Amino acid sequence: MSGILNSSIGRKFAMALSAFFLMIFLLQHFAINVTSVFSANTFNETSHFMGTNALVQYVFQPILLFSVVFHFVMGFVLEIKNRKARQIPYAKNNGAANSSWMSRNMIWTGLAILAFMGLHFYDFWFPEINTKYIQGDMSGLLADGSGYRYFEELQHKFLSPVRVGIYVVAFVFLALHLLHGFNSAFQSVGANNKYTKGLKGFGKAYAILIPLGFVIIALYHHFNHIS
Amino acid sequence: MNLTLKIWRQKNKDDKGKLVDYKINEVSPDMSFLEMLDVLNEQLINKGEDPVAFDHDCREGICGMCSLFINGQAHGPDRGITTCQLHMRMFKDEDTIFIEPFRATAFPVIKDLVVDRTSFDRIQHAGGFISVNTSGNTIDANAIPVNKHDADEAFEAATCIGCGACVASCKNSSAMLFVGAKVSQFALLPQGKVEATDRVLNMVKQMDEEGFGNCTNTGACEIECPKGISLENIARMNREYLSASLKG
């Protein structure tokens, strides 16, 4: 096992593992967001559970943070190494003849997601950490104590059309990233043979439907609150 | 056909090199691409100029020696062929054709369109073989039963001619399709299983040391490979590599 990250295949494998974790997390995040459309109450309670459960906060959250950081740092490392592997570019290179746009631009769609995550952390994660671990308020209640604060905070954030616009664009980039990434991750861990033919269609569905779902939820709250 | 060629000219490996324009007239659509270059070279020699250096040998698609990145694609615009099998009918009268060497740090240019692909040889030396006792009592390979499916897959992997089009096409200059084919060809057969662990570890180590890039599964190699080597071979190599790393 020693030095597996020093080999090209080891790096590929580690990249795929972090990506798998992110894709599972995305599904879980989506499942919770969906509840906000149907019941403010369920959304509040699930959010409070996730925000105060020790296993989630002290085990899964650090793993998630590590995966995100590992994933984009390794993404940069791969990109730099791969540029070094061809120092003189072609005068004419017809990449579209043999590969998808998504597969050739993972670093750019990834960077767009990273920029979005900066905004997303600023919107939700930093205030959350501040309230809970710096102010020490673990109650999850509104300032006037009239109920849980999570749903209100969400509605408040999605008032701004600019923010909602940025969210929508970011999820288009996520969909593009996943349209290549989902199946790429399976290939990286060696799962490409006669048993995995059905995965391709499933990957496409995941890559389009999950980001689309997030977009619909954001738009729903935006227009629902305005009207 | 009358054509404009933009050909990479580079005197030696240390020269900077540049694209040079050549006009060539009355090209027959039935010529192969290499025959067209032969005609150009004759004209250059007659004018007392240095002919364009390019690699070739069998000229029938089996040796893997011919290379060339033509109009942005390894072995030109057709599918499932090498450059020697590419015909001028794939182009139109008055076309401009870019002709560049295969580009990769691990394939340095020696002269004009000729690149040094000995990095592939060194990967093969690191493990692309089986050790057989040749002292006279060798067992006939056919005496060992092999499952038909595995035999077919090993055979397909073994059709790789080591041309390097996979590396040239890959945006990362990764050699994974080539190495995946060479690893698979043996890993699937009983004779190859004996040394499978060391083979995959050593070949991948050599591949990395030669400076090939990291695969990101764009699939360009599979599309441009003249022998249709499948990405499944890369997946198999990844499995072999991961289980070999766990073993030792």
Ligand code: HEM
């Ligand atoms: C934080 C910003 C991100 C950056 C900079 C980034 C960058 C990259 C890069 C450069 C690759 C390698 C290209 C390849 O192997 O095809 C990659 C692969 C991948 N990424 Fe991201 N990414 C980011 C976020 C995400 C997120 C949030 C997800 C999923 C929810 C994700 C899912 C994937 C998947 C599934 C792969 C394929 C892994 C593989 O090929 O083994 N990425 N990413």
Ligand code: SF4
């Ligand atoms: S895998 Fe295909 S493209 Fe790559 S060296 Fe072998 S025959 Fe050529």
Ligand code: FES
């Ligand atoms: S010259 Fe042998 S394959 Fe083209």
